[in-house]
Structure formats: structure tokens, C-alpha cells
Amino acid sequence: MLKAERHKYIMTKLIEDQKVVTTDLALALDLSEDTIRRDLNELDSKKLLEKVYGGAVQVKEKSANVFDIAITAEEQKKQIVTKALSLLHDDQVIIMSGGSTNLVFAKLIPADLKATIYTYSLPIAMQLxxxxxxxxxxxxxxMQKNAMVTIGMDVIQVVSKIKADICFIGASSINIKQGLTEVGYEISIVKKAMIEASDRVVSMFASNKLNTKMPHGVCDLTQLDTIVTELDPEDEKLDEYRKSGVFIL
Amino acid sequence: MLKAERHKYIMTKLIEDQKVVTTDLALALDLSEDTIRRDLNELDSKKLLEKVYGGAVQVKEKSANVFDIAITAEEQKKQIVTKALSLLHDDQVIIMSGGSTNLVFAKLIPADLKATIYTYSLPIAMQLxxxxxxxxxxxxxxMQKNAMVTIGMDVIQVVSKIKADICFIGASSINIKQGLTEVGYEISIVKKAMIEASDRVVSMFASNKLNTKMPHGVCDLTQLDTIVTELDPEDEKLDEYRKSGVFIL
DNA sequence: CTTGTAGATGCATGATTTTGCAGTTTTTAG
DNA sequence: CTAAAAACTGCAAAATCATGCATCTACAAG
Incomplete structure (x- = not known):
């Protein structure tokens, strides 16, 4: 694993959990704590986080414009979500989770689509x-800070009362055995509720999320109706997933 | 294999995996690592990727900001809301309506303020x-789309259950006789609920809103505790308002 | 056909970066 | 205050990198 990857992982984890713990990271990334400490010091000196005893927390003020939302690999994500546009029809009731892939999706929804969309993500709501x-x-x-989504019981309550035709659910990680998994507990339970509330469950993600896992389970593969990646549906990397019965777009 | 082909391969691989590793590429392309490194350096200098120790990662892209919110007369609004910062204290429960004046206010709230803030405005929530x-x-x-705020009974229900210390309420129009008035009916009833729910009601607006009116009433002057404009509190344009008993900041 | 040249490639070498470990210091919690 | 956890420091091994140089290839001019 490249150092740059580690740093990205650390920053992602930091946003999800508002903090990172040195020992946890060392365990998760299979590296010595010394290396993690050096990473944290480096990120600290770049003002990307603030190192504290035992780990690191988010940096206080982000001077950059709040409304500039950085999307990594936007082209790849466009490619993925374009495939999923065929799942949209007039008069559907739709639930969308957060995440940058869904944000790209929101951007590409045709202007003439008539539908009802529920979301708990600020950027997606602004886009839509x-x-x-x-x-x-x-x-x-x-609000969960920095992820720009609402969480908690209020969200669960509303979601559980929705009767949706389809939901689009971002994925932190997916693998054959555990299915969808998430970094954050709160997000995982919201996603569970989304799945319960929807007739059809669609997850869109880049293929590098395949065969990875995170601490908190969301659902197993049998609860997903459709997954969408940038790969050809017949790609061998998806063989095992295809066998599980999930439709691959 | 031509160099251009290799570069294409590397870029494809980079999009697939979000990273490339020098040794892997050397193996896959059956070339020395030196050549791969030269390729990566070349692509790096063209800003097509970012070389890191051991390989390369994607360049960070910024998304087009659909989220650009135009604020007219921002300097004047800063001047107004700066006065109102003195009304903030730790541990307050605050309700904020929408509007660009309130958005400027949100930007200027001190980073060390500990408070609970309710809002139904997307831009203000993103800022906060x-x-x-x-x-x-x-x-x-x-969502009311053009204003980027939520409206309707769901909002009223939540607002009416809040026990807030203070609310900051934007103003479309204000005059002596009718007090605060709004263009939209829906917004007017939400603001009524805000006022009911708050111990103290503050309204911030530029002086050109003075002595104008709109179709739907929100409240009369006696229900406002404080108004804030860019004018000096002793300015004669405010004489009549001062007489009504409202505090002018 | 030969020759010269420019660019591409691989190898050797020394420099640089990364990483884990051992020993020491600092911080935290009781 | 004391003990444990975390952090820092110096160091050495391994991986990666930059550089110079020789070789190879493609191609055009003679």
C-alpha cells in the first residue's frame, strides 16, 4: 500500500468518525504504530488534521469555501452512474444516500424526470x-459534520415510513461474505432502514471497493438487487458476485 | 509497445484502481522499473497524475461549483451581521431562517461558539x-427549490416543539403598521412558528427593506425584540421603529 | 547499402525515502 | 507520585529513486 493511499484512508476515516486512533490504524493497515505516527505528523504539518495524544482529530477551521465539494475520480464516477440512469422512470419514489458517487448521479439525472426523491445529504439536496x-x-x-448528512433516530423514523420504489445507496466497502459494510455505525443503521423501505436496492461504487470490508455491516448481497461498477458486467472480478444472484449493470 | 500505448495503459489502470504501483507496472508491461518511472515522471509533469514514492495516484480534481451562491451587497451584510454577533453566547439554542443575510451571519459565527442551531436552509446548514x-x-x-429551504407542515411541527433562546429571522419587508411581511405564504407560517418557539426574536435586514410590504403577514413590531440594520441605531429613519419599543442594534 | 543521429531502454551506482526496532522521554490516568 | 501507554529519537535494513552511461532501434540522409 502506498503512503498516499494510507493518507487518504486516514483522512476518510477521520471524516467518518471525527477522529482516528493510532493503535486502531496500525492494526487496520497492518503497519507499526511508528509509521502511523509519522503519517499523522506529516498530515498535521500539512494542516489536514490535528495530532493529539493517542491519535488525531479534525482540524478546526477549513478556510476553503464550504460549497466547493471535491470529487475524486469524477470521470470514473460519471461512467458508473450513467449506466444507472436507465433505472430511473417517471413517478418513482426514490431514496438516495450520501456520497460523492450519488452526488455525481444527482448531477446527471435528466431534467425532464418527474419523480419524488428523499435524501439526507446536503450536497445532494442542493444539487437536486x-x-x-x-x-x-x-x-x-x-447533522454529521463534514459528511454533510443527517443521522440518528430522526432520520431512521422518517426513512422507515417511506414506501420507495428504489433506493440508491453508496458503498464504503463490499465483499462476498459480509456484503455491504460501513466505516461509521450511524450511517450503517440509516442505510439498513433505507433498504427496508425500498422495493429495489441499487448500489453504485468503483471496483476498487470490491472485496474490502469495514467494521459495521449494512446488508448481505442477497438484499441488494443491483450493483453498478465501471466494469463490464461480465468481468471476471464480478464472477462471485454474479453467482450470488445480484444483478450487475 | 509504444510509449503512447503504455501511457494510455497506465492512465486506464490509474482510473481503475485509483493508483498504480511501479513494480506492478514493470511486471505487467515487461519493462524495467526505470522506464516506468520515467513514464510516471513524464505524466506527472503533464499533470495527468501525481507521482508518489512507489507509484502514482490520481490528481485531485475540483468539481464545478453548482453550489455557487451569489450574495448581493455582501459587504453591507457583513456590516449588519457583525453587530449581531454580540447576541450570541455559549449554550444557546438558536433557530435560523434562510436568506442571504443569515448566510453571511453563519459564516461569521466565531469558531469557538458552543451552541445548538436549528435551521431549515440548505446553504446555512452547509456553512454551519x-x-x-x-x-x-x-x-x-x-424543499422549496428556489430558496433552498424546507417548508410545509413537517417543518412547522418540528419548529413548534423547539424551545429556543433566540431566533434570527430574515425579512422580506418591514413597516410600522403591518410589521414583518413575506412574499410566500408557506414561509410566513414557518416564521410565525419560529417566533412562537423563541424567547428572543432578532431580525436582520438592510435599510432598503424598511417601509415596504408583502402579501403575507408574519408578526407585528411588538413581537420583535431586536432589529439590526446597517444604519446607526440613532438614525432618524429608525425613529418610528424605536418608538414602537423594539431594540435597535 | 551505409551511416549518423535522436530517442528509448536497461543496468550500475550512489542517494534518498520508508519502515520497524530499541531505548529514552513525555503524557495520561489512577 | 507511580505505572502504563504513547511518543520521540537514533539507527539500520530494505525499497525506491535519480543519474550517467552503454546499447539498441528507427529512420532519414548520403
């Missing part, structure tokens, strides 16, 4: 508020 | 979500 024909419902609750 | 010490609660509901 540009669409003339979409009834947009934001699911309120306590 | 970066704030380290604020418990932020978004009030969900149906």
Missing part, C-alpha cells in the same frame, strides 16, 4: 434543488 | 456543518 420536475424531500435530523 | 463546536440540526421537509 436545481431540477425543475423533482419533488425533493429532505430528511431532517442531527 | 463545518463549524467545530455547533450542534447542528436540520429541519427536514419538502
Amino acid at each position: 434543488s436545481q431540477h425543475p420536475n423533482i419533488d425533493l424531500i429532505f430528511i431532517g435530523g442531527k | 456543518s463545518q463549524h467545530p463546536n455547533i450542534d447542528l440540526i436540520f429541519i427536514g421537509g419538502k
